[in-house]
Amino acid sequence: MLVAGVDSSTQSTKVLLCRADDGHVVGQGSAPHPAGTECDPEAWWAALGQAGAGLLSQADAIGVAGQQHGMIALDEAGKVVRPALLWNDLRSAAAAAALVHEHGGAQWWASATGSVPTASFTVTKLRWLAERESANAARTAAVMLPHDWLTWRLRADAHGNPPPLTAATTDRGDASGTGYFSPRDGTWLTGLAAAALGHEVALPGVAAPADVVGETSWGAQLSAGTGDNMGAALGLGLAPGDVTISIGTSGTAFAVSTVPAADPTGAVAGFADATGAFLPLVCTINAAGVLSAAAALTGSTLAELSSLALAAPPGAEGLTLLPYLDGERTPDRPDATGVLRGLTGGNASRQNLARAAVESVLASLAEAAALLAGQGVPQQRVLLIGGGSRSDAIREIAPGVFGVPVLVPEPGEYVALGAARQAAWALAGTPQPPQWPPARPPAVFEGQAQPQVLRRHVALRDDTAAWQRAGKG
DSSP: OOOEEEEESSEEEEEEEEETOOOEEEEEEEEEEOOEEEEEEHHHHHHOOOOOTTTGGGGGEEEEESSOOOOOEEEEEEESSEEEEEHHHHHHHHHHHHHHHEEETHHHHHHHHHOOOOSSSSHHHHHHHHHHHHHHHHOOOOEEOOHHHHHHHHHTTTSOOOOOOOOOOEHHHHTTSSSSSETTTTTEHHHHHHHHHSOOOBEEEOOOOEEEEEEEEEEEEEOOOHHHHHHHHHTOOOOOOOEEEEEEESSEEEBBSSSSOOTTSSSSSEOOOOSEEEEEEEEESSSSHHHHHHHHHOOOHHHHHHHHHHHSTTGGGOEEEEEOBBBBTTTTTTTOOOOOOOOOOOTOOOHHHHHHHHHHHHHHHHHHHHHTTTTTTTOOOEEEEEEGGHHHHHHHHHHHHSOOOOEOOSOOHHHHHHHHHHHHHHHTOOOSOOOOSSSSOOOOOOOOHHHHHHHHHHHHHHHHHHHHTOOOO
């Protein structure tokens, strides 16, 4: 039997067709998404049709993993009210601060929802909609996340008509990123959504991890689906003690845990995972894009940037980059910009700039991993994934910044693989997901610890925060 996994990310849709018994990939496709921080969901639907052409029709079951937090507002007829606001749209920063204040402060939010909402969270986007587009807010009868909406659309009949809005489903993993869901209890906090939007709104039913939630018009079963980070954890087969660092459009550090997280600082998002456990996660806005910006500044390709970085010594001869090029989520500085410190006539070279850029991304994510440890997450292994993990410089410099050996699994579409594994689980109806062995063992990278890199990053981060408080930056 065959199963299909869909990864509908910020940048593209990817589809993997896999054997249900062992996860062996037998086919794959992809299609791009429009750039930007908001998007008409119909573009994702079109990309799914393109990426899944000749693949989805072969599948006995399909699972969808989608980018978290995206707000899809629908009217009573199920029509999209406005383009979806994506996770990386930070226009709702003021709304986030207001909501935290209105509902008991950071400690209350952490206890109730597992997270303190920042501008990425769906609940803040609902408040922004109510304040800035009141007519659209008034039309909004239901709210879905990207994976919810795509799964709902896949349930359309032979004429293309989706089921009623009341039939929409989600899973506890993706729901835990909205800001109006309790990961601990597995229930919606409907009053929070209503308070944010200004009126009650329909939310999808929450399916259990191995549920079949419907089927396509051609008879393929549909699993519950999940968020992209939850899909990656399932695709990697993470166990407690495994900390995953993902370097893609965003940077994330996450780990499977048996207990829910509740960080009142807001740095650690206390998400649920796709199996019934929990997935504490720290997210940075700036990740692989920092490398692209550094490549542009040095007049190099990404491969050349990697070579330049490896030609410079650890610490880039004192050059330190704070990589908050597009604002930042962790720490919560939506208006921040990048800062370069320590530039002198002696260290002004393309090599040092490249090295500083690579070290800045890794230092931000090393900080993120340390925050997970503060929530009781053991760090026995570090796994490095995402497009950025293909960089030789990232692989070779990472052990020095993290201070531990780093494992790099074979490059793969782990979000789509996790979605496919969930589909196989739904198909099998077993208590646990099927065991899918990796095609090859991960590569292991080791190196001498370079604690001064992280120290300088932290010092620059703190100094810029002080400058901002003083009104100087």
